[in-house]
Amino acid sequence: MIIDATFWVAISFLIFVILLIYFKIPLKVKKLLDDNISQIRKQVDESENLKEEAKNKLAEHEKRIVGSKSEVKKMIREANELAEKNIIKSNEIFHRQMEMKKKNTEEKIKQLKNQAIKDVKNASINIAFESIEKLMLNSLDKSKLDKIYNQSIEETKLALQKKSS
Secondary structure: OOOOHHHHHHHHHHHHHHHHHHOOHHHHHHHHHHHHHHHHHHHHHHHHHHHHHHHHHHHHHHHHHHHHHHHHHHHHHHHHHHHHHHHHHHHHHHHHHHHHHHHHHHHHHHHHHHHHHHHHHHHHHHHHHHHHHHHHHOOOOHHHHHHHHHHHHHHHHHHHHHHHO
């Protein structure tokens, strides 16, 4: 038989395969590959868990945002209601104060009017007494009395005009 290079290559290949099987290299390679596969699976599972956790946190934060928005709207609505109540209260207080000032002013006007009437009456009485006094002192004839009477009426009118202005 002719032994050529192909034969020696085949023999070398068989020896190589037998040595691989003897040293259990395929099992070691398989174990190494299985370990890598299980590690990759763990990483994939862990990433899936992280992805789910992230989704949950996102949903939770979105709920918080929605809750915050509704809470802000509620706070704004309450603030507007409070502001409106304060405005109404302030208006009521203002109107009450203005009503009191109006009443006080009207009362002062009444008092001043009554005082002016009293002053006019007192002035009229004083003028009348002075006229009567003059008449009594000068009790003269009828023409002089008419003249004095007319003068006293004119004096009374002038005195009243001075008091009223």
